[in-house]
Amino acid sequence: QVQLVESGGGLVTPGGSLRLSCVASGFTFSSYWMYWVRQAPGKGLEWVSRINPGGGSTYYADSAKGRFTISRDNPKNTLYLQMNSLKPEDTALYYCARDCSFIQGDRVLCAYRGQGTQVTVSS
Numbered sequence: 001q002v003q004l005v006e007s008g009g010g011l012v013t014p015g016g017s018l019r020l021s022c023v024a025s026g027f028t029f030s031s032y033w034m035y036w037v038r039q040a041p042g043k044g045l046e047w048v049s050r051i052n053p054g055g056g057s058t059y060y061a062d063s064a065k066g067r068f069t070i071s072r073d074n075p076k077n078t079l080y081l082q083m084n085s086l087k088p089e090d091t092a093l094y095y096c097a098r099d100c101s102f103i104q105g106d107r108v109l110c111a112y113r114g115q116g117t118q119v120t121v122s123s
Contacts, residue, residue: 022096
């Protein structure tokens with residue numbers, strides 16, 4: 001079955017950086033668009049970034065543009081999110097996800113996601 005396991009979250013001060021990783025299994029990773037999505041307390045699931053199967057096309061929510069970089073290593077079945085210049089409003093549970101659909105604005109529903117990794121940006 002589809003398994004997505006995220007890691008790399010933590011507590012960081014504003015302006016800091018983190019690199020999230022997601023190891024995928026149970027499906028042909030290199031055949032799927034992959035997403036990073038996040039959920040802040042009291043809010044819905046929000047997309048952050050997505051990448052095409054080959055890794056050559058990437059897209060970002062306005063909130064992530066210029067600060068976050070999504071990438072993938074298909075031979076390693078791993079998805080990454082490099083996050084720089086972090087802000088307190090980036091605080092959320094971050095998920096690696098597959099098969100996501102936009103429902104309203106930046107809100108998404110995803111058929112598959114991992115258990116999440118917590119990112120907290122605070123001084």
